[in-house]
Amino acid sequence: MDTDLFLYVERLRAHELRAQAEHARLAGKPVHAVRRWEIRLGWTLVEMGLRLVHRRPAHN
Template sequence: MHTDVHLRLHDLRAAELRTEADRFRLSRAGARTPGHLRRLLGWFLVDLGLRLVHRPRVRHARIA
């Protein structure tokens, strides 16, 4: 196959894939997954746990 033809076919296929991906994104934009709130709560708890674990320790001054 000639290189120009191959490049043109590649460009056409890439454009088709981009349009298909855009259509898919638009169709999924309004739809929420069934476990959306559960996932948000889970990540909130993970974030909270990491904040508690990485809290700097308080060091009290000792009088010698």
């Protein structure tokens, strides 16, 4: 695929995603309980991963 065409498609998709996010934000829909759980779990996994990455080696 031509790089210019690829970038055009990606920009179009980004524009669509921003429009969807703005629509959801303006609609003020409450976040479903399952979605809140998924978000919380995701951030917990990120935090655990960061702790593992920044741990000091045990052989010092």
